[in-house]
Amino acid sequence: MSKRLRSSEVCADCSAQDPCWASINRGILICDECCSVHRSLGRHISQVRHLKHTPWPPTLLQMVETLYNNGANSIWEHSLLDPASVMSGRRKANPQDKVHPNKAEFIKAKYQMLAFVHRLPCRDDDSVTAKDLSKQLHSSVRTGNLETCLRLLSLGAQANFFHPEKGNTPLHVAAKAGQILQAELLAVYGADPGTQDSNGKTPVDYARQGGHHDLAERLVEIQYELTDRLAFYLCGRKPDHKNGQHFIIPQMADSSLDLSELAKAAKKKLQSLSNHLFEELAMDVYDEVDRRETDAVWLATQNHSTLVTEKTVVPFLPVNPEYSSTRNQGRQKLARFNAHEFATLVIDILSDAKRRQQGNSVTGSKENVELILKAINSRHNSENQDIDQPDYDSVASDEDTDLETNAAKASRQKSLDSDLSDGPVTAQEYMQVKNALMASEVKIQQLMKVNINLSDELRIMQKKASKLEKQNSMPESDYDNPTPSLELDEPGSGRKGRQRSVIWQGEGSIPENTDTDAAPSSTLPSTEDVIRKTEQITKNIQELLRAAQENKHDSYIPCSERIHVAVTEMAALFPKKPRSELVRTSLRLLTSSAYRLQSECKKTLPVEPCPTTDIQLVTQQVIQCAYDIAKAAKQLVTITTKENNN
Structure with a gap:
């Protein structure tokens, strides 16, 4: 990690001194308290990373610091800089404010509602506006002005915009110009380094052609960011992309646990997912890895004598309104996986990602991602037949989160080895891990039993409410x-929003119209x-x-x-x-x-x-x-x- 640029940095949201977290996609630095609110909003709103206790690609950190030093925060607080805002009583939070409701309400308004950003004049056709903004972005990325490009992205410019006249994307332009920080910003906003232009060339090709070798290597890393992050979570190493190794597939020490029929069925369903559904599942698991790793950093950096504070705990992935409620439920169930189950799922995803990239086909199927999660979950539950699974998950407590984090750390020791390394973990090490997992599992089972009756009562109430809605x-x-x-x-x-369906999830479904005679x-x-x-x-x-x-x-x-x-x-x-x-x-x-x-x-x-x-x-x-x-x-x-x- 590079050195911090100066000691006079303040939190972008409350002006507290010496912020130790960054919001990557917002280009700002934030303090502990404000970070707790950012985390509760979800990665689709704010992608947080600790400045000291998290590994950083050097150019990504440089991008964030450049944005921060060039006033990126003014993008998100545009209207608050107007003197009229002071007269109207609108103000940002300060360090003395309580996290709830003061700081939390301000941060939600600022980033979730975008209440203070500059608004463009209303136009009849939003697509024309987005196209104009995207063309401006396409032109701006050849320069070093990051703040201008972030402003365009905040207004709706598309990082993957394909210019109809130029025949390429903004990332092609940035790569050709050797603008590595612009490439980092575009990638954060979803730009794909593998996209081909009208000549069949990728941004990586243009970076190499222009002699920008560091940029070319970084673009390859970005292209494999998801699978690299999953592999690093389990074994603490990343593939050697320079030498053509693009995947590390860690192996479980006790692989006999994964030879059951349930395990085989779960893996088969995973392999039969369409590429689109597989990508969604992989993205969700990536978000869960980020949540677990950030939790570990969070707990390590807090004052444990005052751990129970008003700071927001994030026991599972927050709701993303761009996703269907079914997908959001599946995402939240990932937090229920113990360390062994989650490691198994990650390994299966890494294996299948490698297979898919190499073009090995498996008969397609339209299985729902939820079935995959249930099948993998049932590997553990089949050993505990006396425990019924509730339809809705209980919320983990702070204590559970701490236990799970310890188990995850232990699991990482268990899953150290890849298909290129020095053999499985010993039986003694595995037993140490198993003992660490047991404490977490006992607590989860207790919560599941308590939750059964509560879930049944909740469903009864929902059915009654649905019947009243139908009648009235x-x-x-x-x-x-x-x-x-x-x-x-x-x-x-x-x-980019990937909300594919909005599904009614109530107990009583909304009936079809019975008037079949209407023309x-x-x-x-x-x-x-x-x-x-x-x-x-x-x-x-x-x-x-x-x-x-x-x-x-x-x-x-x-x-x-x-x-x-x-x-x-x-x-x-x-x-x-x-x-x-x-x-x-x-x-x-x-x-x-x-x-x-x-x-x-x-x-x-x-x-x-x-x-x-x-x-x-x-x-x-x-x-x-x-x-x-x-x-x-x-x-x-x-x-x-x-x-x-x-």
Whole structure:
């Protein structure tokens, strides 16, 4: 790690002295307390890394420090720099503020809501704006001005934009110009070093062609970042890419444990996943590795005499609203894997990633990733048949997290060896690891038993709520079952959105329209009517988000009811059977998200004997539902405007 540039650094969020964490995709340095909030938001919002206790690629650290020193924080606090903000009472947090609610609310507004960033003038066609911004990015990366490029990315420029006239991407331009820090920034925002230009060349090719050998080697590392990180987690080494070794596959010391039929079935299902689903699973496991490693650093750097503080604990991966609720549930289940199970999953992913890159095919299948996780999980559970698996996971306590972290460290000692190294770990070492795991497993089993009854009671309450919804508030339409939503990008998120489906997860499903006699209609309402209803929906959503920001949880239900009424009124403008598939998809997303919103908001009711609700998790789901509603309404405005103008 390079030396810190100067000693006068302050936290970007609260101005505390000597920050020891960095948010890579935001280009800022932050203190311990603010970092705890960043971690709770998830890596899709902020990618945190400790400045001293985490290994850094030198140029990545240089990129963050360059952004920090050139005022990257002003991008995220643009409107706060306006003197009018001081007059209106809007201010950033300070070191003396409490983490909750003061610092947490400010950080969420700053990075999750993007409340203070510069807003471009409204335009009818957002794609044109994104294209213009991406062209500016394409041109800017040939220079050394990182802050300009981060600003463009924060406004919605696409790191993987393929310039139609130039026939290449911004990463090709940066590589050709030898701009290694620009390449680091683009990669953080999702640029792919393996992308070919119109001549069939990759950014790596252009870096080598221009004599930028350090850049070329770094681009290869970035290309294998996911599998390198997984291998390093298990055995503390990375492949030697310079000499053509791109994968290390660690081996379990006691491989006999993985020869059961369940283990074989799990591996077979993993191999039969489509490339897209396999990539999603690998990305989720990468995020879980990051969470576990950051946890270890977090615990090592805290004052253990005062460990129970108001700092946020992250016991499992936070909800990513760009992903379906099914995928979010699968991601959170990864935290339940003990060290041995998780190491097995990581090894299986590394093995299959190598197989797929080498082009070895396996018969395709549409198995859900969730089945893979269940199959691997069941290797352990089959040895404990008296323990029933609840549908919903209990939340790990601070003590469990500490135990799991120790087990993970022990597991790393157990899994030291690769297919290129010096043999398996001894039986004695394995028994030491097994003993370390037992303490964690006993605690988890106790929590699972307690959770069984609570989960059953929760499901009963959800069924009752669903029945009431069916009886009291079902509109007569054919678009109440959600279907896969459109792919989306969120400016400033640091990662392309991959939300492929928004699935109704309540116990009672929303029924199909029974009016089969209605004829498909191509008639659409007037643009003015749709805009008016959208404005009403937006106003109600803003009210809900304000309640969330101010922790007024008792306002969730009345807000959700007003949103539901506004959504119903908007849906009533459209024919019962729209001819346009795009209209039907948007209406399904609109109405199903409104139902999900009501269901989530009802979880704030203090109903006995329902277990204590995790308000933070509910709030994240509420925000996701509100986002889906606003997105669907915007799609309908765009569609009706376009159709009515034709």
